Amino acid sequence: MLVYRITKAIYADRLVASGGAARWNSRGQFVIYTAATRALACLENVVHRSGEGLLESFRVMVIEVPDELFIETIAADSLPADWFTFQQYDTCQRIGGEWLRSGRSAVLGVPSAIIANEWNYLLNPAHLSFSQIQLVRTEPFLFAPRIKS
Known part of the structure; x- marks a missing residue:
């Protein structure tokens, strides 16, 4: 399976996690966010960057997750009805943190909080199977100037 990450060009040459807090992880928990x-991946950037800095140099990271690698998934219907709201960040962070601590898989499929029935994939760089996940290539990416938050 191929997954995608759009990032500033200076960070696109390797699979690394910042440890910054996000929907599915607390600060200090290292997770790489990708999209199906x-x-x-473009919409995730637009939403999280609030339209700021979209004219900088970006790349699409094309990442291969081997088909034989186990992917744990979290179904949207197993979450609170308002899981996608900012008020539920702590709930999602607890679920993601538990996944990281458990070591059950290198990949966690989570529902998109932006588009129903779409998926994001979290990669755990500390998992033993993470070395099987490969950055295949990067591609230039330009946000259309008409995109605004």
Whole structure:
């Protein structure tokens, strides 16, 4: 399976996690966020960057997750009805933190909080199977100037 991450060009040459807090991890927990499509990766950037800095130099990271690698998934219907709201960040962070601590898989599929029935994939760089996940290539990416937050 191929997954995608759009990032500033200076960070696109390797698979690393910042440890910054996000929906599915608390600060200090290292997770790499990817998306099932380039389009979803684009929307994630637009939403999280609030339209700021989109004219900088970006790349699409094309990442291969081997088909034989176990992917744990979290179904949206197993979450609170308002899981996608900012008020539920702590709930999602607890779930993601538990996944990281458990070591059950190198990849966690989570529902997109932006588009229903779309998926993001979290990569755990500390997992033993993470070395099987490969950055295949990077591609230039330009946000259309008409995109605004």
